[in-house]
Amino acid sequence: MPALAEADRALLSGQEGEAARFAMGLLVRFAEAVGAPDFIDAEAAHIDGCLYHGEVSLDFVEHCVRLGGRVRVPTTLNVGSVDLIHPELFRGEPGLGSAGARLMRAHEELGCVPTFTCAPYQTIFRPRFGAQIAWAESNAIVFANSVIGARTNRYGDFIDLCCALTGRVPRYGLHLTENRRARVLVEIEACPPEWEEAGPACIAVGHVIGRRCGERVPAILGLPMDATEDDLKALGAVAASSGAVALFHAVGLTPEAPTVEAAFQGHPPEEIIRLGADDLRATVRSLSTVAEGAPLAAVSLGTPHFSLAEFSRLMPLLDGARATVDVYVNTSRDVLEALEERGWAERIRRAGITLVVDTCTYVTAIMRDLGGAIMTNSGKMAYYAPGNLGVEIAFGSLAECIASARAGRVVRLTP
Amino acid sequence: MRPGSLSARTLAPGAAEGPVFVLAEPLSFWGGLDAASGRIIDRWHPQQGQSLAGTVLLMRAGRGSSSGSSVLAEAIRRRTAPCAIVLLTADAIVTTGALVARELYGTACPVVLAEARDWLAITAAPRLAIEAGEGQATLWSVG
Numbered sequence: 001m002p003a004l005a006e007a008d009r010a011l012l013s014g015q016e017g018e019a020a021r022f023a024m025g026l027l028v029r030f031a032e033a034v035g036a037p038d039f040i041d042a043e044a045a046h047i048d049g050c051l052y053h054g055e056v057s058l059d060f061v062e063h064c065v066r067l068g069g070r071v072r073v074p075t076t077l078n079v080g081s082v083d084l085i086h087p088e089l090f091r092g093e094p095g096l097g098s099a100g101a102r103l104m105r106a107h108e109e110l111g112c113v114p115t116f117t118c119a120p121y122q123t124i125f126r127p128r129f130g131a132q133i134a135w136a137e138s139n140a141i142v143f144a145n146s147v148i149g150a151r152t153n154r155y156g157d158f159i160d161l162c163c164a165l166t167g168r169v170p171r172y173g174l175h176l177t178e179n180r181r182a183r184v185l186v187e188i189e190a191c192p193p194e195w196e197e198a199g200p201a202c203i204a205v206g207h208v209i210g211r212r213c214g215e216r217v218p219a220i221l222g223l224p225m226d227a228t229e230d231d232l233k234a235l236g237a238v239a240a241s242s243g244a245v246a247l248f249h250a251v252g253l254t255p256e257a258p259t260v261e262a263a264f265q266g267h268p269p270e271e272i273i274r275l276g277a278d279d280l281r282a283t284v285r286s287l288s289t290v291a292e293g294a295p296l297a298a299v300s301l302g303t304p305h306f307s308l309a310e311f312s313r314l315m316p317l318l319d320g321a322r323a324t325v326d327v328y329v330n331t332s333r334d335v336l337e338a339l340e341e342r343g344w345a346e347r348i349r350r351a352g353i354t355l356v357v358d359t360c361t362y363v364t365a366i367m368r369d370l371g372g373a374i375m376t377n378s379g380k381m382a383y384y385a386p387g388n389l390g391v392e393i394a395f396g397s398l399a400e401c402i403a404s405a406r407a408g409r410v411v412r413l414t415p
Numbered sequence: 416m417r418p419g420s421l422s423a424r425t426l427a428p429g430a431a432e433g434p435v436f437v438l439a440e441p442l443s444f445w446g447g448l449d450a451a452s453g454r455i456i457d458r459w460h461p462q463q464g465q466s467l468a469g470t471v472l473l474m475r476a477g478r479g480s481s482s483g484s485s486v487l488a489e490a491i492r493r494r495t496a497p498c499a500i501v502l503l504t505a506d507a508i509v510t511t512g513a514l515v516a517r518e519l520y521g522t523a524c525p526v527v528l529a530e531a532r533d534w535l536a537i538t539a540a541p542r543l544a545i546e547a548g549e550g551q552a553t554l555w556s557v558g
Contacts, residue, residue, distance in 0.1 A: 001550075022518065025518075026511070026514055026515070026518070029426070029427070029510065029514055030507055030510065030511055030514075032426070033426050033505045033506065033507045033510040033511075034505070034507045035505065048481075051482075053482060053485035053486060053489060054450055054485065054486075054489035054492075055489065055492060056485055056488040056489040056492050056515070056516070056519065057485055057489075059492075059519050059520075060488075060515060060519060063518075063519060136481070138480075154481065155481070156480070156481020156482060156484065156508075157481050157482055157483075157484035157485045157508075157511065157512075158484055158485075158488075158511055158515050159481075159484075159507070159511055387446075
């Protein structure tokens with residue numbers, strides 16, 4: 001049984017309301033199962049319970065609503081099952097759509113902020129360096145820990161909401177400095193010279209660390225120094241898909257790794273993985289299940305949700321012919337608002353592109369045509385789509401995705 | 416304690432009895448268990464197609480996405496879940512799913528942590544009964 005501070009006992013006794021009592025009771029048992037000695041304050045939470053997994057999803061949140069629950073810290077929401085702003089995009093069973101929408105609204109009734117994005121780090125709720133937070137959603141967790149230096153474990157189902165309703169989080173795992181040190185050194189010996197941008201190298205390395213590091217923290221040495229925050233986002237997202245990576249260090253790029261020694265907190269690596277240009281090329285090739293020239297059903301971008309910076313890279317690529325296949329870009333309603341203000345949303349729609357918010361093309365039924373291969377620039381989408389959607393996949397750069405959307409088949413721009 | 420019974424640590428309380436099902440490999444409930452039928456649907460799992468409904472499920476460790484908590488709780492709600500789960504490594508995803516179902520539906524699926532030295536005896540029993548109280552749990556072979 002974890003040690004309880006006065007604040008925890010107050011929550012557990014019902015002094016802070018019935019919902020807080022319910023949530024704290026679950027948290028105490030959870031802490032026992034993970035071996036946490038006690039609790040600390042959480043500064044913020046990100047909840048992944050808006051995605052409908054069955055009646056239990058709704059029953060749990062409705063129960064908290066009935067008990068009068070209110071979140072006690074700023075709490076953002078992950079994607080739901082429907083796009084509440086463009087509900088006509090939903091192509092699944094109507095019953096499922098309305099239960100999914102109700103689930104999203106019930107979270108709002110608890111005081112959660114309706115961000116409905118898997119990239120809460122792209123909102124004003126981005127945590128500060130060192131903040132103790134309770135975040136769910138694998139790509140958000142790895143981004144918060146690695147790129148920002150905030151501290152969260154891999155929270156999820158039910159427990160994320162319990163932390164939000166109590167403002168407390170069990171003290172174990174990545175909340176503690178000593179568990180954040182790197183265990184595996186991943187050394188990039190050479191990047192393929194034909195890759196002009198850092199994107200593909202980041203995706204390849206992310207895929208490798210997911211497969212080979214499991215839950216061990218890797219430190220990556222030799223990533224291109226011009227890797228952007230969006231490149232690191234893509235790296236983390238694929239690493240958290242092909243494996244259970246919750247934190248990586250990129251030496252010289254991420255805040256807890258100014259040097260190799262700092263990343264390892266002075267300890268030697270348990271294992272060294274060396275990657276050459278051929279390894280990186282082979283990994284990127286393995287993400288595509290179809291060859292150049294294969295006919296496409298659609299192009300899907302923005303998994304995780306597209307940032308404004310990514311849209312600014314997309315805009316110049318839109319001059320020219322309209323797409324001949326469906327093109328979807330997933331983003332948050334916040335970013336959509338910024339696109340409308342700039343007049344970009346109109347230009348994007350005119351180019352034949354569908355903007356999807358609040359949800360995402362691989363967690364719910366939105367894509368109209370699944371009768372051919374899907375092309376994406378997202379390593380995470382490439383990893384999950386064959387299983388989740390049962391489709392063939394082509395992975396390529398943003399420019400290749402747009403060129404392919406015009407041609408209706410997979411186009412490669414570099415040999 | 417009852418003669419011949421084994422002690423374990425309670426992760427989620429409750430009492431149950433059922434036929435033993437030993438998982439040959441860890442199973443992620445998310446993507447691996449069909450809550451509608453109680454069957455294993457992970458196509459890479461050696462016991463794919465078999466039903467876990469009503470069994471005392473013996474698993475060395477949990478695996479996979481935290482969405483597994485929802486799938487287990489949903490299976491308990493639909494009465495397609497195991498009646499109890501015995502682990503050799505504490506697992507928060509499994510524990511959370513069982514605790515939430517008990518709170519919401521009053522249906523207990525006790526989850527207990529066994530001792531490594533008892534594993535052979537536990538896996539050899541055709542049927543097990545479990546009583547998981549606060550902190551301490553007891554297991555014994557029946558029939």
